[in-house]
Amino acid sequence: xxxxxxxxxxxxxxxxxxxxxxFGADGLIAAILQHAExxxxxxxxxxxxxxxxxxxxxxxxxxxxxxxxxxxxxxETSGQLQAVxxxxxxxxxxxxxxKVIPGGDGGxxxxxxxxxxxxxxxxxxxxxxxx
Amino acid sequence: xxxxxxxxxxxxxxxxxxxxxxFGADGLIAAILQHAExxxxxxxxxxxxxxxxxxxxxxxxxxxxxxxxxxxxxxETSGQLQAVxxxxxxxxxxxxxxKVIPGGDGGxxxxxxxxxxxxxxxxxxxxxxxx
Numbered sequence: 412x413x414x415x416x417x418x419x420x421x422x423x424x425x426x427x428x429x430x431x432x433x434f435g436a437d438g439l440i441a442a443i444l445q446h447a448e449x450x451x452x453x454x455x456x457x458x459x460x461x462x463x464x465x466x467x468x469x470x471x472x473x474x475x476x477x478x479x480x481x482x483x484x485x486x487e488t489s490g491q492l493q494a495v496x497x498x499x500x501x502x503x504x505x506x507x508x509x510k511v512i513p514g515g516d517g518g519x520x521x522x523x524x525x526x527x528x529x530x531x532x533x534x535x536x537x538x539x540x541x542x
Numbered sequence: 543x544x545x546x547x548x549x550x551x552x553x554x555x556x557x558x559x560x561x562x563x564x565f566g567a568d569g570l571i572a573a574i575l576q577h578a579e580x581x582x583x584x585x586x587x588x589x590x591x592x593x594x595x596x597x598x599x600x601x602x603x604x605x606x607x608x609x610x611x612x613x614x615x616x617x618e619t620s621g622q623l624q625a626v627x628x629x630x631x632x633x634x635x636x637x638x639x640x641k642v643i644p645g646g647d648g649g650x651x652x653x654x655x656x657x658x659x660x661x662x663x664x665x666x667x668x669x670x671x672x673x
Contacts, residue, residue, distance in 0.1 A: 425653050428668045441572055441586055450581035455572055455637045467663065500668065501658040502651055506586045508659045520633055522556050527632040528639045532598065537559045537631065 414460040418504065425502050433505040434460060439475060440505050442466075444519060446526075447496040447510040451542045453519040454527040456485070458507065470495050472509055490515030545591040549635065556633050564636040565591060570606060571636050573597075575650060577657075578627040578641040582673045584650040585658040587616070589638065601626050603640055621646030 472493035486492035603624035617623035
């Protein structure tokens, strides 16, 4: 049985009150994490229906790991648990935006920066400049 | 000839100065638009190599339309051109974050809200609450 319903039409999809996420052919939707206090965009990950369900039910961000092909509670090993303050869906319900408070060292990135977007593209090259 | 090089290893990918975006099997990477002044997350779109190149070269956001299968200069018909103030890449170079100033009516969303993320998920249902 599907974990979420399907929207009947564009009006329901865009203006309705029913959460009807449109998972892609790979079963995933994009999930953007934004720091709830600083508004920094922290990372993007991928959720299947089970990961979205677990995120909504527990209040902590869960992803689907495309590499390991399994449900992944963000921070379970690193300590960087992501407590959800608010979660939003976009107009065509194929992406979510989670406003979070990162646990552990306060970041999300395995490289050691607070945000995964620590590099700016300038004149075609990359420069490390944390937000 | 590819428009961008490929990173030789993880060190180059994560800490190098060479922009070496990792397009997916479908040739696309996710591109998040964030308002450069309010920090609102506005939308997520998809770029192929040509769209990223055009964005970097022109200073205006270009996407690849998955529906129409073509390069799409955001705002070309709606007037909602997105002027890039800064563009970032994430640790594994498979997503970009563009900080933008929206033109036209100041928004990005075809439904009429400034941001596509105008609905909050609350107790499993959706409520319209623009950021």
